[in-house]
Amino acid sequence: MSVFGEFYVPSNAFALHETLNSVSDTVIEIERVVATDEILTPYFWISGSHPATFEGAVADDPSIRNLEQLDEFQDTALYRAEWTSHIESIVYIYTKIKAVVLEATGTNERWELRIRFDDRDQLDAFQEYCHENNIAFNLQQLYDLSQPKTGGQYGLTSKQQTALVQAWEAGYFDTPREASLEDVAEKLDITQQSLSKRLHRAHKSLIENTLKVSSSETNPRI
Incomplete structure (x- = not known):
């Protein structure tokens, strides 16, 4: 049975840490991720900073490459890019244990993640990986469809x-x-x-x- 987990992880444990640290008012909301072999292509929205400022910061961020703006509105912009090998934790989630990140919102302080695991074994594998690689995470909520909790x-x-x-x-x-x-x-x-x-x-x-x-x-x- 699928297990849903909501986690907080420090921004330096996920993608775009250097960008978020450089442009501290930026909020990033990942819309979806396309996974092909070891290449992960995120589509994400940014708000809180001007696109030109954000793009300048991304140029010096080793966790991302091939940034492309797809849309721009008054207070937000949509981008596509590629995550690199500098973010092994994300690659592991998608390509090794096949978990699905359903929601991800990042600020300069932390990323808020909602992940769906196929079963408890997959969840245990994720937690073990985090412990072995000193990736700090704060579990906020854990539930499956047979254990309702606040929606x-x-x-x-x-x-x-x-x-x-x-x-x-x-x-x-x-x-x-x-x-x-x-x-x-x-x-x-x-x-x-x-x-x-x-x-x-x-x-x-x-x-x-x-x-x-x-x-x-x-x-x-x-």
Whole structure:
């Protein structure tokens, strides 16, 4: 049975540490990762800093290469890149134990990760790898679908559940709407883009874990 874990890891234990340290106001949200052999191609959004400033910092970051901007909006931008061998922990998660990182948000202090493991053995392998390689991690929540906890039985993260509840209480889902996406985002102190993605992921998780029992993923999406 699948096991879901929510972890905090220090920024230096994951990707883009030097970039996040250099441009400290930047927030990175990984949308999805395409894994091909030993090459991992992340698609991610940045906010909190100007794209040109972010790109300048990335140029000196050994954990990433071949950065390409795909879209830019008023307060955020979407990029594609490649992770390098300098981030063995990420390569291990994807290519060795085949776990799926469902959500990843990084700041200059830490990365917040939500990972789905196929079973407890896969989770044990991940924890053992972290201990052997001195990768500090802080487990926040651990559950499977038979052990509900604050929305966990539906595959929701605490942030997704908070966003859904806040939007519902504000009247975002009413017809006609009593609150806009901007109103709800302001209450949560996040960007509209971040809220939109968070609600989309929450809806996807609810469908997968209520209306649809299982699904296959060839290219894991975060």
